[in-house]
Amino acid sequence: MLRIFILTICVWSLALPVWSQNQISGVRAAPSGNKTRVVLEVSEKPVFTYFTLENPNRLVIDLADTSRKSNLSQANISGSLVKKVRYSTPKNPQSARIVIEMARKATPTLFPVEPDGAYGHRLVIDLQDPNPPPASVAPSVVLNADNNTRDRDIIVAIDAGHGGNDPGSIGRAGTYEKHITLSIAKYLEKLVNDEPGMRAVMTRNGDYYVALNKRPEIARKSKADLLISIHADAFTAPGPRGGSVWVLSMRRADTELGRWLERSERHSELLGGAAEVISDNASERYLAETILGLSMDHSMSTSYDLSRKVISEMKSVTQMHKSSPQAASLAVLTAPDIPSILVETGFISNPQEEKNLNWSTYRKKLASSMFSAIKSYFRQVPPDGTLWASQKMNNRTHKVRSGESLSLLAQRYNVKISSLKAVNNLHSDTVRIGQVLTIPRT
Template identity: 50%
Template sequence: MKAILVFICFWFSVSAWANQLESIRVWPSPDNTRIVLDMSSAPAYEYFMLTNPHRLVVDLRQTQSRVKFSTINNNSKLITTVRNSTPPVASSYRLVFELKNSVKPVVFPLSPAGDYGHRLVVDLPYSDSSRAPQQIARKPAPMGQKEVVIAIDAGHGGEDPGAVGPKKNHEKHITLAISRRLADLINKEPGMRAVMTRTGDYYVNLNRRSEIARKGRADLLLSIHADSVANSGPRGASVWVLSSNRANREMAGWLEKQERQSELLGGVGEVISQTDGNPYLTRTFLDLSMDKSRADSYAISEHILSAMGKVVRLHKSKPEHASLAVLKSPDIPSLLIEAGFISNPQEEQLLLTATHQQKVAQAVFNGVKSFYRQNPPSGTMMASQATGKPQKHTVRTGESLSLIATRYGVSVTRLKGHNRLQSDVVRIGQVLDIPGS
């Protein structure tokens, strides 16, 4: 009889606390702060905002907590304190997030996926532009001095780890490491500049990635990933471009979003704005823009595969087609590069090494540079260099006269004489005329 009473008491205690809050993770990004509550089962919740001071209150019904608040890694500039408080009923658990500013939270549950179980996600968008780091605004460069801009998208990030290797390494860290190396190579090349869609371990919405590239006036978007399959055997890199079916679906979407058509690059947005809303002309210009974007994507991918095949194993020697959201821009050539298979134990180890990451980044850079040397966009420094027209170079941090001379293929003596320099010393921000080859 005593055993039965003990069992009944235990059963009622389990029923009263049907869920467990297991951990709280905070992911700050340039656009928002994401809070993730890891739960043992699907959460039942309510939330509301308070002022004076600003607070977000989350009530988790039928829940108890295992969280030690001292262990929460909070790097957010928006959240000052995470604590608990007295719940409205004894079987609930109340969380309080003290905030510096008022926000409009977006709260939603997530089902188990990958290494993660049930989660409750809270997105806190920054309400003012001063809180989010912005890319430095650049004045339009004069004709003949514009840079070829490459947007680099490090796949996954933050709450989205991507694929997980046999040794539990996450794709998101590998993609960011390769992307940083690639950006560094691009930024050191005269006439080229990199824009990164994320610079740290946080999640960026797939649609937002294309928008960042567009705002950065990108000529090309490269999305860096690491492949994964259930079978641990496959190895090697591959390059993917947008499939025709996905391209057609995206065209339909852009035709409906008339207010956004003016955002398109390459002049097509301006041309569409002059069609007075004629759907047939709009469709024609969008089709032409998408056709050119996809053709350029395929051509660039061939250059990249050729360069990668010289230094790393290839899984596919030809570009592959896929329906991927990050490739959908009708105005920006977009590629997805699989650096290798994180699901393969040997390749997982390779992808973690600085040497292999640099090989991949260098090969991608060589392929991109090869394409734009042969097909320089009009009005760019690369186009001027191809036609032998005069070029200008603005001295950057860490550059010397000899380094600049080497990059442009001229002697130090000729560079000094052309600019009437009395010494080999150059200043950051100094503009040099580059003599023709």
């Protein structure tokens, strides 16, 4: 009798409906350069699949074991790519189907983010926009009136690693990392300052120590658009060699953002005048959290995109120890409102690379490769209010057709070939069919 009772209970429990456990607590979307990031805030780790549809362009995401009670009409959406986020008919009663309606076709990349700091679980969707309109180029989500000066310079903060009583890594021949990094930083500083529309700020100009947390502070006080920290790697064995580029890990980023949110007296450093009208009640504090979160999303997206360009350029100078950007918890990269990258120029513990790094021509080439990447990136995605942004808005574009050449286009638009190559970051006279070129105004 007992066995029959237990069996009955088991069958009855299996027959009960399976209630959805995951909850969507918020949705936000904001453009960042040539991509738009959509973030779904969820209560549990998301289990998902997705596919795209055309005519009209949509991204469809199926979330397993997820409630559909959240009001998606309250999603915080900015930019021109994402038109709407809504529900659709799910695959089964226990799942949720989310549809992101897009103004044009975009390539999606989806990844979950673990909870940390002020945030819980998230599903991040990056929509790569192949042809972003000028209005969506590098919007600033940091509301700081001081940044609204028209046609200002793009400011690059250059951080020479170590210094003073901190020599950094020491090569087998006695080379100090702090001397190598300062030399490369000064070469890069000259390249930046020689470029019209750009200006360099150094975190240190000599052999003295600057605390790690002070370096991003220097960049912020200078209203920098980028912080690039220069280092030389080392290992216990002489074998490893090659460069690498690092960005802040998502986990450390969330922790830092949580610290900023808890320190309300520092909100004005990121929010400018907006901080004065944001009080400490729950709803307006959520507004601050949203703005700071979007700012961090923009900074990290920019950092990753720029890192890929730096790696591509450095390949022509040295072999790369890591072929893609690496993420780590690095104190110098923790500014939530400034795109920040750290460049390891090579292994000073490797005898050949130590020799190379002691060669001034080699250091100049490394600095030149970093500058080429920075210049190329900001030409494509100039920060709002800068001279380069103004120039881009006044420029035209041309899609290359069969039979057209660079010289033919220069003649047609009455511009110099050298100007065409410079504004499009072309290293040769070759153009390909379908390539979209920026035509500078004469």
